[in-house]
Amino acid sequence: MTHSLHRRGSIDSLQNDYVVLITPAVNINHKESKSKLIEILDIVKEIGPVNIGSYDCGNIFRGATIEKIQNTLSETPRVRCVFDSYEKVKLLVAELKKRDYGLSVTISGLIDNIVKLSRENDIKPHSINLSIGVYGKVEALPDESVLNLVTMCGHGMVSERLVKQAVERVKKGTWDIDKAAVEIAKPCHCGIFNVERAKQILNKNLKK
């Protein structure tokens, strides 16, 4: 599905937000892909994502570790993680290209940055999923300050109310920004919720 696609926010706020998905195609090249993904997870670990997770054991803020993710990969395994650094993603892509696993790699982020990263790695991207917008009963949506956070979990597992409660707790001094960002990240099982970006958004929202 399109869970890493419709992230909201300004260009400035999306500068350091790169979701990487490595996906074997079911019934085409998923068989025997597990060992490749275990190796890829070792590379990911070395480079250092800000979050990572899996459907099978949740994200790192719920106790998952890369070792646990490796040990619980399903028969149709996938790697999902998020980075907050252009250089790190560029390095990861260079490594994936060099090792030529033959598995599909997608990056969600600013188009211009991914095009640049691809060019620097001598890669011609194959296809794109564009985010065209939200339609229908848009008056029912929360304001942008909330949407910028909840849309970092594309499965919609982060509730609007959790974001509002987290902000209230920070205002009261019960939680600091780091704790609030981590709490909001917990429901995103896949681990593509960028906690570093969340801290920046929360800081900005609280200054308003």
Place this chain on the structure above:
Amino acid sequence: MQIDKDLCSGCGLCLWYCPGGAISLNGKKAEIDQSSCQECNICYKIADCPKGAIKQDTVAYEYPRSVRTYFSDPMAYHKDTLVPGRGTEEVKTNDVTNRVKDGEVGICIEMGRPCCGSTFTEVEKVTMALVELGIVYEKDNPLTYLMEDKTKGTIKDEVKLQRVISAIVEFTIPQDDLKDVMLKILEIAKEIDTVFSLGMITTLQEDGTIPIKNSLKELGIDYRPNAKINLGLGRKIS
């Protein structure tokens, strides 16, 4: 989901986490509105109820209520497609599957996203309206399995009132049809009692150009500066 009222202390923690807003406090006890509950399991898996009062309901895995679970909890796998989540592998493996080919546009209308959720009654409004244009729905998308008649876009009766976090109406069209389809989508948007997020997939041209850029511009539609890009590192099939 169910709350064991004997165990519930009424702390209200679970209310924060429910994406569907289905939990409320009644007489200092948490209560779940079963029609609003999307069976996403977030309250059970993440809220860490201090009293262990949140219980999974076996009915959540029995059809038709199971539809809520499979479309709302990404940890639940669809047994027919083997693909977790609510859609297909869409652009994620397009370099291998060629699901969306040169000259085509893959359309993903994600009903209920963000924040609002959707029933399949709302989904059906979209699927029935689009078949008028000769749309053929993506066969591997779990939503297609819930259709009574794919040629009419009708959804099975027992599923219509099931509420889910989101469901994706997915299909592919020739790029030449984009204008007609987009106008229809904009028309349908006025009729629904929820929201949808719209995604469009195309292959990229040799020089990296997005082939539908001008068509969207002519329609006065902007796409966001962030997108999901398949780098083309997968092994291609013919």
